[in-house]
Amino acid sequence: MITLYTYGPYFGLPDPSPFVMKAEVLLKMADLPYEIDTGGFNKAPKGKLPYIADDGAIIADSTFIRMHIEKTYGFDFDAGLSRQNRAIAWAFEKMCEDHLYWVGLHARWMVDANFDRGPRRFFDSAPAPLRPLVVAMVRRQVRRNLWGHGMGRHTTTEMEELAARDIGAIADVLADTPYLMGEAPCGADATVFPFMAHALCPLFETAILTCTEQRPNLVAYRDRLMAQYFPEFAGSGKAIV
Ligand SMILES: N[C@@H](CCC(=O)N[C@@H](CS)C(=O)NCC(=O)O)C(=O)O
Numbered sequence: 550m551i552t553l554y555t556y557g558p559y560f561g562l563p564d565p566s567p568f569v570m571k572a573e574v575l576l577k578m579a580d581l582p583y584e585i586d587t588g589g590f591n592k593a594p595k596g597k598l599p600y601i602a603d604d605g606a607i608i609a610d611s612t613f614i615r616m617h618i619e620k621t622y623g624f625d626f627d628a629g630l631s632r633q634n635r636a637i638a639w640a641f642e643k644m645c646e647d648h649l650y651w652v653g654l655h656a657r658w659m660v661d662a663n664f665d666r667g668p669r670r671f672f673d674s675a676p677a678p679l680r681p682l683v684v685a686m687v688r689r690q691v692r693r694n695l696w697g698h699g700m701g702r703h704t705t706t707e708m709e710e711l712a713a714r715d716i717g718a719i720a721d722v723l724a725d726t727p728y729l730m731g732e733a734p735c736g737a738d739a740t741v742f743p744f745m746a747h748a749l750c751p752l753f754e755t756a757i758l759t760c761t762e763q764r765p766n767l768v769a770y771r772d773r774l775m776a777q778y779f780p781e782f783a784g785s786g787k788a789i790v
Contacts, residue, residue, distance in 0.1 A: 550582055550583065550584055551576065551581055551582070551583040551584070551601050551602070551603045552583065552584050552585075552586050552589075552601060552602040552603075553569075553572055553573060553576060553583050553584070553585055553586070553599060553601050554586050554587075554588075554589030554590070554593065554598055554599055554600050554601065554602075555569045555572075555573070555585050555586070555587055555598060555599060556569060556587060556590070556598060556671075557585075557587040558782075559667075559670065559671075560667055560750050560752050560753075561750065561752070561782070562746055562747065562750060562782065563779045563782050565667070565668075565671075566598055566599070567645075567650070567740070567743035567744050567746070567747050568597075568598070568599055568611045568646070568743075569598050569599040569611075570742075570743035570746065570779075571599075571611045571739045571740045571743050572599040572601065572611045572614045573585075573599075573778075574738070574739040574742065574743065574774075574778050575611070575614060575615050575618060575626070575736070575739045576618070577778050578624075578626060578734060578736075578739060579618050579622060579624040579626075581618065581622065583601075593609065594607055594609040595609040595610060597609070597610075599611055599614065600614070601614050601617070603617065603621070611740075612646075615736060615739070626735060626736030626739070627730075627735045627736050629733055629735075630730055630731075630735055634730050634731075634735075635735075637722070637730070638729060638730050638735050638736060638737035639736075639737065641718070641719065641722065641729060641737050641740075641741060642736070642737040642740040642741065644715055644718070644719075645715070645719075645740050645741055645744040646740060648700075648711065648715060649712055649715040649716075649744060649748075649757075650744070651695060651698050651700035651701070651708075652700060652708045652709070652711060652712040652715075652757060653712075653744075653747060653748070653755070653757055654691065654694075654695065654700075655695055655700065655701060655705075655708055656753060656755040656756075656757065657753055657755075658688060658691045658692075659688075659691070659692065659695070659701075660754075660755075662754065663752075663753045663754060663755065664688070666752050666753065667752055667753060669684065672684050672687075709756035709757075712756060712757050712760070713756065713760045716748065716757065716760045716761050716764065716767070717760070717764075719741060719745070719767065720764035720766055720767050723766055723767065723770055724766065725766060727770075727773060728770075729741050734774075738774065742770065742771065742774040742775075742778070745761065745767050745770060745771045746771050746774075746775060748761040748767075749761050749762065749767075749768065749771050
């Protein structure tokens with residue numbers, strides 16, 4: 550049995566990490582049995598979630614999890630796609646992970662009101678006297694990461710402009726099809742869907758939310774794939790409790 554290491558549900562979503570949601574969707578797409586373990590962060594080989602344990606092998610990073618499933622179980626996530634569409638799907642996946650992600654990270658961690666409603670909760674279990682120090686230290690690290698990536702060097706307005714282009718591109722490629730590349734789910738849906746679910750999370754007041762809400766096909770896509778892959782969360786993105 551595969552073990553998937555996750556953070557567990559937060560913010561009305563299956564996981565506060567779109568990468569963890571991606572790994573879970575990949576396992577569901579490949580129809581592989583798995584169990585969830587929310588206690589693995591301290592042993593994460595790359596210091597991040599997700600990772601999986603599969604028959605003694607530890608695979609860290611959602612993309613390597615995908616490759617592991619492809620190689621070990623012979624599952625082709627992009628079956629039926631032309632070479633050209635496989636390439637486009639890959640590019641959209643990476644646009645979400647390596648571009649849009651950073652704008653969302655900035656909005657959640659650097660904007661105080663969003664931070665207080667969201668990520669601050671990650672530290673609820675830290676000892677009270679130490680909590681402010683830990684929070685400040687981790688936020689400082691996130692700021693450094695944003696700077697190192699380069700996204701954090703832009704103004705908020707510039708970041709929002711970049712995110713709007715990403716969202717527009719996804720909406721235009723999706724058009725009126727049920728999945729990113731057409732009538733059937735492909736590997737990139739495992740990434741794009743979690744990013745749209747996160748973009749539409751009403752807990753965070755962000756320009757990403759506003760421009761995603763303005764594209765009804767993206768809202769319908771989020772709803773459709775949430776019902777398909779996480780039926781227990783369907784509808785919960787609209788009203789956080
Ligand atoms: N490239 C990784 C990214 C995973 C990632 O960034 N995970 C974040 C949560 S969204 C994380 O665990 N961060 C913890 C940390 O940096 O300390 C993947 O695809 O799995």
